[in-house]
Amino acid sequence: MTVDEATRVPVVIIGAGPVGVTAALLLARRGVRTLILERHRDVYPLPRAVATDDEVRRILQAAGVGEEFAAIARPAGGLRLLDARHRVMAEFRRTQHGHHGYPQTSMFDQPELERLLRDALARRPECELRGGVEVTAVEQHAHGPVRVTYRDGEGEHLLWADAVLGCDGAGSLTRDAIGAVWEDLRFEERWTVIDVRTKADVRSWEGVDQVCDPHRPATFMRIGEDRYRWEFRLGDAEKPVRELIAPWLPPSCDGDLEIVREAQYTFRALVADRWSSGRVFLLGDAAHLTPPFIGQGLCSGLRDACNLTWKLAHVLQRGGDERLLDTYESERKPHARYVIRLAVAMGWAMTGGQDDAAALRRGLLAAACRIPGLAAAAGRDLSPPLTAGPLVRRRLRGGLAGTHCPQPWITAEGRRTRLDELLGDSFAILTGTEPWPSLNALAHAIGVHPIPVNGLGDDGTLAAWLRAGRADAVLLRPDRVVMDIVPAGGRDFTGTATWAPLLHTARTPSPLAGTSGTAC
CATH class of the missing domain: 3.50.50.60 (FAD/NAD(P)-binding domain)
Incomplete structure (x- = not known):
């Protein structure tokens, strides 16, 4: 060795x-x-x-x-649930400008x-x-x-x-x-994944289709200009690829079809007991x-x-x-x-499962998909707020702690850029008003400048976000999660005693570098 x-x-x-x-x-x-x-x-x-x-x-x-x-x-349009005959049961739209400043999918x-x-x-x-x-x-x-x-x-x-x-x-x-x-979270199924390249006019809505069919559940999506993916659960008798994907292809699609990959996978749901x-x-x-x-x-x-x-x-x-x-x-x-x-x-x-109650459950699913507001709720992002802990103060109902700060386009030094480019890689403090002395003191202690949101040229996105969360200021972690807030009308962050000891450093901080600060 x-x-x-x-x-x-x-x-x-x-x-x-x-x-x-x-x-x-x-x-x-x-x-x-x-x-x-x-x-x-x-x-x-x-x-x-x-x-x-x-x-x-x-x-x-x-x-x-x-x-x-x-x-x-x-960018993709969202997700549709189709029945076995490819009729739309529900549609969950995804926007082209999500909370983080990018298409949601x-x-x-x-x-x-x-x-x-x-x-x-x-x-x-x-x-x-x-x-x-x-x-x-x-x-x-x-x-x-x-x-x-x-x-x-x-x-x-x-x-x-x-x-x-x-x-x-x-x-x-x-x-x-x-x-x-x-x-083991109790899910294991064998599926085949098929990636295809074709110039044919494939039936696609620029989103993802999930076919809710107990006999042959499937997923379909368009990946690129001429790239498509199908996934099918494996059955007892496997069909040829062309037969499986035929419902999406035009009748005229003859030889213009390149199978980039066909592979079988076992889909599982597992979490390690320790990380x-x-x-x-x-x-x-x-x-x-x-x-x-x-x-x-x-x-x-x-x-x-x-x-x-x-x-x-x-x-x-x-x-x-x-x-x-x-x-x-x-x-x-x-x-x-x-x-x-x-x-x-x-x-x-x-x-819907494979037992005697499967048909009933599929009927209930179809009915649930027609409930007003369900599609909008299901189409929201997949990041629920972090629960209270050492780096997230206890969250009040509707509060901002544990959630991500939005990322609008802003104006900094005369140019349009995304918020995170201004904030840099460290902690940040955003405030809805001019910073006050105690806020400035805390900001100096962790090596950042408070940034008033009113002058950022973001069309009021951040100010509205602070108001909705009933906060006059927020402390953002480097991953842009809200660690703590100054409640509306308050003058101090509320969880300092919890997170400050963890952020204390044994080495001398580097000099402050612009508004982005340094790693504190």
Whole structure:
């Protein structure tokens, strides 16, 4: 065994898929060096994930690839539930400008996303990617660094890391290394996934179709200009591809059909019982697996990266309290479980089950879809507010704590830009009035400037948001979640005693850099 020259690395990331590379990019923006270990030498060439939401597009913006992703993404109209005869039972529309400043649903090709992420990675001196290697062991030694062993063509290597992020998928070695096991949420079905390229006039409404048929449930969506995906639950007697997708094709579609991929998968609903041990963390499919029916598999993994990286950077770069890292699982695990249960419920809606009461349940579903307001409610975003905890003050009914700040277009230094470009990568304080002395003092203590929203040229979006939440000011975390508020008519944040100790740093802050501040 050889010991690498750089025997100590701040962060080792196992797996160079979208979650691992995004985590590296988010850490790099905060000055944290990373080494990514990946067993493949190049991007996996076939499409897998195909959908993302506006919150995750905001995360890609934070990772520095927002504009590049916009060039490969295709906004989608929403979701329709169809009966077995392809009649519309319900339609859940998605807007082209969601809370986070992007279309609520966008379709994309995963290999294209991975390539642009790796291109961004190559531009960051803080990041190194080693492909063609196999990680063989991850060992946490008491309170010291994590020992990582990996093998390549030259033999076995050993290095030490201050933290390890296991982004190594469903068969995660990292999950085994920390002794985590799966919690089964009771869903397992075999499906076939078919990706097709064709110039034919495929019957499509620029959204996603879920066919609620107990005998052959299916999903259909348009991914790109000439790219489409179908998913069918496997039955006892399998039909040829053309026969399966025929209801969507024009009669004239003859030879113009290229099957890019046809693969069989077992869709499962699983959550790891623990997501970390010491400085070893699980992200993405290593921590949770969801059926794909609401398009949240990759989205959940990128949310993991966004939640963990700013906390890890705060601890590694600033000497922040280790308890800050404990909030990763307590905040992310309930949301992951929520999303998985929604996906399972959608799977149930598509089939109604296979027992004697299935027909009755499908009838009830069709009736429920006609209830006024249900479609609008079901079409809302998939990020319920974080529950109260060390980094989120107790939320009052209708309050802003634990929710995401909207991201409108604003005017800064004479140019139009998105809000997050002004806020930077750190904490931020937004206020609906001119800042008062105690607010200025707290802002100075955490290294930021209060930003009055009235002069941002956002057509009043932020001011209206503050008024609706009955807040005169909000403290935003680096992931743009509202950590605390100054209630209307108040003069102080209400949860300082809870979150201030976690944010206290053992090192001298860097000088303040403009309105974006520094990592506090």
